[in-house]
Amino acid sequence: MTELFRLTLKEALGFVSGNRSKRDQLIQELTDRVKTVDQKVNAYIHFDPERFNRDQEVPASGPLYGIPISIKDNLTTAGWETTCASRILKGFVPPYDATVIGKLRAAGAVLFGKCNMDEFAFGSSCETSCFFPTRNPWNLECVPGGSSGGSAAAVACDEAIAALGSDTGGSIRQPASFCGVVGLKPTYGRVSRYGLIAFGSSLDQVGPITKTVEDSAILLGAIAGHDPLDSTSAREPVPDYTAFLNRGVNGMKIGIPKEYFAKGLDPEVESAVRNVIRDLKKLGAACVEVSLPHSQYAVAVYYIVAVAEASSNLGRFDGVQYGERYPARDLREMYFETRDRGFGNEAKRRILLGTFVLSHGYYDAYYLKGLKVRTLIKKDFDDAFKNVDLIIGPTSPTPAFKLGEKMDDPLAMYLSDLYTIPANLAGLPAISIPAGFSKSGLPIGVQFIARPFEESTLFQASSAYEAETNWRKKRPAL
């Protein structure tokens, strides 16, 4: 029999089948798996499932009954420490659940542990965590990607059945591609942000990181929907996403943006994505070239808009109400010391950048112009989606890079989100699914982008491709 920790979410549902002792058995095996493997991977930062489960009141039934879900540590969990992998939030125990956490609990899921991440989701490698870097299960010398690196690594090495991450500029999709798993960033407004500790409020979305496309559809169905506590959440009805699986891509029109295959794209990644296009054509999809002319400005715009919002969102970490406060003689010193010691370098860099672009005299030149270009980037997609149902491209320009490789070169780090950022700026749903391996054995991801609220199209196309491949059969050796 298969080891239980290797089960997909769908398989785990079949195994547990509403049975309490089966649930406990699954959680026990998964816990043992973490105890064996996580010392190498470092995916979890708060892991105490016995306490977690004792504290939790889990309903006796529900569509996700008994399924352990691992949570990125920027989602608030009532009664459990939530730190965003930042020193400034160490010891912070929120009194309330994020809406998605509440939904998981109500569905009978078990909150399994809190996953490592880049500090406040600032990073693409999981190295800016104040705790420790998470490692890529496929090669422990490599990063798992970020910022949801802990969630992606945990799913990849079967330390989790499924996980939640958050994606502001690629933070779900890029680590999913680095770790060879499925990562979905839903449409902006599809999933409630209430309880997601904000980075870039107009960009952030919570989404599933899973072993299969089917698991992604199940988990999205469980967390999506309008939330009266989040004014930016949409009133769109939530379809049964699993109904779109295995419908095939026959007749589907898929756009290939020429800008996504330009300089800087690793040849191995390019050929993997070209192979996916070839396979989709074989399955009956029509693939045409499209243009997203403003995508070259996406990274620049992102590092104006996202950091501006972040600089404001992070103002509240001042040592007054929660988190670590440094004793000081006066208010000013308290602010300076608390924030100086509490924030890591990347957080400070982004706060400074964001403060600068919003400053008097610079606002028009940076923030306002950024918003205008953002509108153009969105318009590129609107135009493209007049002719195609789906856009395909690489998730990341390269497979996972080495730990430390880009830590001293923020620009190089920022460019690793080149292909993922546009979907955030345009608010579009996008998914990364495994598309093969590099010669050195590192996973490569392919990205699909769809029209707003057409996650169903993403599931339809990616499940069709997934069914044609065997990438998931290969597991990291740990």
Next chain:
Amino acid sequence: MKPKPTGAKSAQPFKSMRDIEQVIGLEVHVQLKTESKIFCACPTRFGAEPNQNTCPICLGLPGSLPVLNALALDLAIKTGLALNCEISARIKFDRKNYFYPDLPKAYQISQYDMPVARNGHLTVEVSETGQALREKKIRITRAHLEEDAGKLLHEGIKDASWVDYNRAGVPLLEIVSEPDLRSSQEAFHYLAGLKSILQYLDVSNCNMEEGSIRCDANVSVRPKGDSKLGTKVEIKNMNSFRGVQRALDYEFKRQTGMLERGERIEQETRLWNEAKGETQGMRSKEYAHDYRYFPEPDLVPFSVSQKKISELKASLPELPRARIRRFLTDYGLSEYDAYVLVSDKSLGDYFEACVKEKANPKLASNWIQSELLGELNSRGLALSESKVPAQNLAGLIRLIENGTVSGKIAKEILPLMFETGSAAEMIVKEKGLIQMSDSKLLEELADRVIKAHPKPAHDVKTGKREALGFLVGQMMKETKGKANPKLINEILVRKLSS
């Protein structure tokens, strides 16, 4: 970097303060009357235990998000309409970023470039000592919605400060006037007029003690006749309308004094110290905050339909100016009386309730303004706490009108009504205060008085009318003041002229 000085380079000396005028613009923060806060469901109730009325949202806990209270927006639009403003078709919020422990998110959700209302005006009645009422139109620049901050507590705490977030997230409407006010007196009347409108709209409790109206002032001085504004000084921390007046007077003297001495006025923010009766420098322009305003991404901009605005407009109650006009035509009151009664909505309501109970309007107006308010003042009571409801005062006025009691007796009855809460008729009956109007009894009494005082009676007969007063007084004394003065006058005159 030190900014270049702006404004007058070196002030010209002035011959006298009369050549200089004060230019004032006011920023008034009005707490809107909603049950719950502007972005969460916490109660706005005043006087709760510290931090009792809080939740993750108004505490700004990580991950929490705001949701706009629809009623707060309605109240803001109504106020804007009553102030003759254009209402923004699109509602958008912005973040005003600054650090202070009473501001839980380190930004205040406010409205920067798209206030809910703008380009309005308020016409107020200005009364100055020795002068007739005059109307003055004050332009309203804008009114915008925002959330209040918490409160720092320092008293009785050693080496620390405490924060009470009960007030954090309470809905405020900031109403900004153009610099159209020219004296502290005008400022006072503007505030009174604004407060009056807010009361009529029922959009705020308008309670200064609870901080539901707060005011900052922008003040400058300039030679009369100049169109250019002088260097602006902002004054904060004024806790009452009188405080505003005093602070403006103080600042006028300070600024004109500086000009007379040839000093340059610096742009700065000053705090009013009520106890010392002076303004004190707080921060200069160089230390002015850069609030880094930007659109609040957690609240999606949305449109307000013209239909909605029309509905709110139709729902506006009669406003003070219209009511004053009605009091003039319907009740024949003087302009001043109408103004006094109307400016306090509850007083106007009380007056109309009296009239509805068949009290003579002019008598009612006089009695309310002198006797009723006098009684309330001496007892330290608000009108709402009065033990004399309008129907009781109307009852008393009716007794005066139909001659049952004299005005003098009525003035003795009113305090008893306050003490007992009884109707005037009851007191009159119990104490036997009914005016003697029985002419037969009074005729007999007159005969007796004339007999007892032959000298004054003779004087009256021979044309010395002054003596009549003495005889009237004697009759009043005999009747313990209950005789109808008009009637005894008539009787005495008739008897002594025959």
